[in-house]
Amino acid sequence: MTLLDEFIKFLNANLPKAPSFHPYYEEALGVMLKAGGKHFRAQLLLGVVDALRPQLTQNAMRVALGLEMMHTYSLIHDDLPAMDDAPLRRGVPTLHTRYDEVTAILAGDALNTQAFYEISRADLEAPVVVKCVEILSANAGASGMVLGQALDCFFENSDKADVKNAKNRLGLAQKRLNLDELEFLHIHKTAKLIAASLEMGAVIAALDAAQCERIYGIGLDLGLAFQIEDDLIDATSDESEAGKPVHNDVTKNSFTNLLGIDGARASKNELIAKIRRELSDMPKGVCNVVENLIDKHLKG
16 A cells, blocks of 8 residues: 555545534535545655654654645635635535535635644654644745735736725736746745645654755745646646646736746746755655655656
8 A cells, every 4th residue: 555545544534523413514524635636745744754754654644634634725715706716626516616605615714723633633742743733834824825825816817806896995906927926926825835744744754953944945846846737737738637627827827827838847847957956965765755746746
C-alpha cells in the first residue's frame, strides 16, 4: 500500500461526525473530502516525515488530515456563488449545487475549525503539535490564503454586482495585475499552504530551524509552479479531464492571461529548475518526495 493509499484509508475512517436530525449536514461534511483530488499537500507532509522519521508517519496522519480539511474548506468556499460560482469540483457537483448555499458555507466553516481539532489530537509531542497549529493558522489565515483569496476576488474582471458597487463607492477602477502583483496573490492564495505542508512535515521530522525555513521557501516556489500548472490546465484541458469547469480564467488575473500559454509554461519550468537547485543539499528523502510529486503533477 502506498503512502497515498494509507492516507486515503485514514481519511475515510476519520470523516467528521455530527449526528443530528438535520437531513444532510453530516453527509455534506464528507462529500468533498471523499471526492478525491490529488491530496498533494498531505503527500508532501507525510512524504517528508516518512522519508526522515518513518516511525512517526502514522502519528502524522492526523496532522495531514487537518491540512486536507483546511484545503477542502478553501475549495468549498472558493466555489460559492459569491466567489467563483462553480458547479463542479473534483468531478462531482459542488456543495451549494448538490445541497444549498447555506450548507456549503457551514460545511466549509466546520472543516476549517475541525482541521485544528484533528491536529490537536495527533499523537506527537506537545511542542510539535503547537508548532503545526501555528504554521497552518499563519499560512491559511488572515495574512495567508485568505488574503490571497481576497485579492483574487477583488481584482478579477467580475460582473458581480456587490463587488462592482463596492469599487464604485470607493472610487476604485478595475485593473489588471502585473507579474509581481500576480505572484504576490498566488504566493498567498496557493503557495503558502503548500509551503506550510512541507514545513509541518519538517517540524514533525525534527529538522532544525534553518532547514525548516529553507524547505518552506522551496514550498513557496513549488506552490507557484503548481498554480501555473493549474492555470495551464484551465486554458488547455476539457472539463472531464480537469474534474472542474475550465476556460473560466479569462476574467481572472492568471499566468496564462498575463504571459500566454508558452510564457506560463516557461515560467513553470524555470521554477522547477530553481526548486531542483534549492533541493541539491537538502536531505535525500526530501528531494525524492518533491521530485516524485513534480514528475507526477507538474510535467508537461
